[in-house]
Amino acid sequence: MSNFYETMLNNNLGRSLLKNVGLPTPIELKRYNTSQETYFEGKVLIGSSENAGLLDDVLRNLKDCKATVYFPAAARTAAGIVAAAKKAGVKAIGIECKKGMREKFDALVFDASGFEDGHDLNQLYYFFNPVMRQINSNGRVIVLGRPHLKAKSGEQAAAMRALEGFTRSVAKEIGKKSATAQSIYVEEGADANLDSAFRFVISAKSAYMDGQVLHVGKADVVGYPDWHKPLAGKVALVTGAARGIGESIARTLARDGAKVIGLDIPPAEKDLSRVMAEIGGDILLGDISSAEAPQMISDKLKELGGGDLIVHNAGITRDKTLANMPEHWWDMTININLCAEENINNALLKDGTINEGASIVCVSSMNGIAGQLGQTNYAASKAGVIGYVQYMADELAKKKITINAVAPGFIETQMTDAIPFMTREVGRRLNSLSQGGKPVDVAETIAFFGNPASSGVSGNVVRICGQSLVGA
Numbered sequence: 001m002s003n004f005y006e007t008m009l010n011n012n013l014g015r016s017l018l019k020n021v022g023l024p025t026p027i028e029l030k031r032y033n034t035s036q037e038t039y040f041e042g043k044v045l046i047g048s049s050e051n052a053g054l055l056d057d058v059l060r061n062l063k064d065c066k067a068t069v070y071f072p073a074a075a076r077t078a079a080g081i082v083a084a085a086k087k088a089g090v091k092a093i094g095i096e097c098k099k100g101m102r103e104k105f106d107a108l109v110f111d112a113s114g115f116e117d118g119h120d121l122n123q124l125y126y127f128f129n130p131v132m133r134q135i136n137s138n139g140r141v142i143v144l145g146r147p148h149l150k151a152k153s154g155e156q157a158a159a160m161r162a163l164e165g166f167t168r169s170v171a172k173e174i175g176k177k178s179a180t181a182q183s184i185y186v187e188e189g190a191d192a193n194l195d196s197a198f199r200f201v202i203s204a205k206s207a208y209m210d211g212q213v214l215h216v217g218k219a220d221v222v223g224y225p226d227w228h229k230p231l232a233g234k235v236a237l238v239t240g241a242a243r244g245i246g247e248s249i250a251r252t253l254a255r256d257g258a259k260v261i262g263l264d265i266p267p268a269e270k271d272l273s274r275v276m277a278e279i280g281g282d283i284l285l286g287d288i289s290s291a292e293a294p295q296m297i298s299d300k301l302k303e304l305g306g307g308d309l310i311v312h313n314a315g316i317t318r319d320k321t322l323a324n325m326p327e328h329w330w331d332m333t334i335n336i337n338l339c340a341e342e343n344i345n346n347a348l349l350k351d352g353t354i355n356e357g358a359s360i361v362c363v364s365s366m367n368g369i370a371g372q373l374g375q376t377n378y379a380a381s382k383a384g385v386i387g388y389v390q391y392m393a394d395e396l397a398k399k400k401i402t403i404n405a406v407a408p409g410f411i412e413t414q415m416t417d418a419i420p421f422m423t424r425e426v427g428r429r430l431n432s433l434s435q436g437g438k439p440v441d442v443a444e445t446i447a448f449f450g451n452p453a454s455s456g457v458s459g460n461v462v463r464i465c466g467q468s469l470v471g472a
């Protein structure tokens with residue numbers, strides 16, 4: 001948040017002034033800090049469909065944090081929730097859910113995995129309608145289902161896909177409280193792979209992720225590591241690590257226990273050295289689009305026993321409308337933002353310098369999804385990254401490697417600070433949370449993808465944009 005806006009928000013006169021000129025007055029997002037004892041602390045209301053398949057896994061996860069679990073006592077499925085809670089060793093408290101009730105919740109979780117067809121959707125209404133006003137600020141709504149393309153019938157596919165539209169709309173309704181809503185689709189048989197996605201989404205680490213969909217598939221189950229040091233013993237490469245989002249990714253991965261190799265171009269050496277010295281990381285200097293970069297990276301990873309997390313963050317913009325764009329701007333943008341990543345991955349795979357169980361994360365962009373005036377080159381490169389990730393997920397699964405993309409929206413960096421005041425204010429407020437994100441929000445998502453327990457999370461494209469109103 002800009003200092004000016006923050007100052008205005010932090011005094012009553014300022015807040016009413018901003019409200020009167022039509023600018024939203026957002027509630028500050030509660031982000032992760034190392035003093036938080038566990039991944040979630042607060043009151044959770046659980047609901048479920050008939051034949052819900054994920055309740056055991058949800059409750060098993062809630063046992064590991066400081067959740068107080070409630071369920072609607074009058075729900076048809078109450079007995080199933082009680083039984084699952086008992087199995088997980090969680091105390092579940094039945095509560096009368098009705099308009100005007102006093103209890104407030106930090107999370108509402110609904111397991112819709114048993115939905116058969118559109119008629120079942122009214123169960124969403126019965127669960128959420130009485131409690132929509134009971135969500136605390138910075139609260140979470142999580143709806144779980146099964147992937148619609150693997151449904152048993154067209155009717156079931158419709159009911160599953162409906163969860164996405166429902167959750168995205170809920171996100172828009174609760175965003176003013178800085179509360180978020182996401183859906184998680186868990187493939188049949190992948191229930192034990194749910195943990196990392198569930199813990200990330202319910203935690204403060206996902207503060208700026210909103211209205212998103214995560215897919216969890218079948219993979220070797222890796223027990224959840226230490227919440228504060230999930231990357232202990234891992235080697236991570238971060239390109240473009242000297243500043244901006246890349247710097248934050250490097251710091252976050254190091255905070256989580258990884259040994260970081262930061263790569264950037266030679267003119268950025270001073271900044272890169274400073275950042276790497278602060279986090280005990282190693283330095284690689286070079287242009288990722290050069291012919292020698294893939295081998296240089298592969299050799300460095302070999303020295304450290306192979307890479308466990310490869311983060312393709314380095315990227316450039318060279319904006320002009322297509323009619324005015326010089327050819328070399330087009331080529332440079334596509335080469336750095338897209339082709340370099342492919343060449344590097346190919347070299348690491350060929351040399352075996354990317355370890356089994358590793359993760360590749362590519363930084364895409366909201367503009368790659370929505371398109372942007374003056375960014376045909378940039379949007380093509382960033383949309384290309386999405387296609388690459390979605391295609392490669394199956395290929396890499398054979399090698400037990402995951403690949404995912406994060407698509408940032410308006411992220412507060414030195415670059416966005418330089419945008420003229422009014423344009424910047426509009427850019428940062430046009431989302432459900434009415435505020436810009438921070439580089440750390442992108443970094444947390446990358447750390448989640450790189451978490452060894454995220455072995456079933458591959459082929460995902462997650463926007464970190466506070467549910468921007470711009471774009472698809």
Ligand code: NAD
Pocket residue numbers: 239240241242243244245246263264265268286287288289313314315316336363364365366407408409410411412413415416
């Ligand atoms: P930035 O310009 O602040 O940092 C990019 C870093 O990459 C720099 O340190 C730069 O030196 C390095 N780099 C550029 N070309 C390189 C090359 N050929 N070889 C090696 N290093 C190179 O940008 P940022 O805002 O931190 O963005 C990081 C990534 O996030 C980019 O891929 C960008 O497209 C994407 N992104 C940013 C935003 C945003 O709001 N800032 C939004 C969407 C996507």
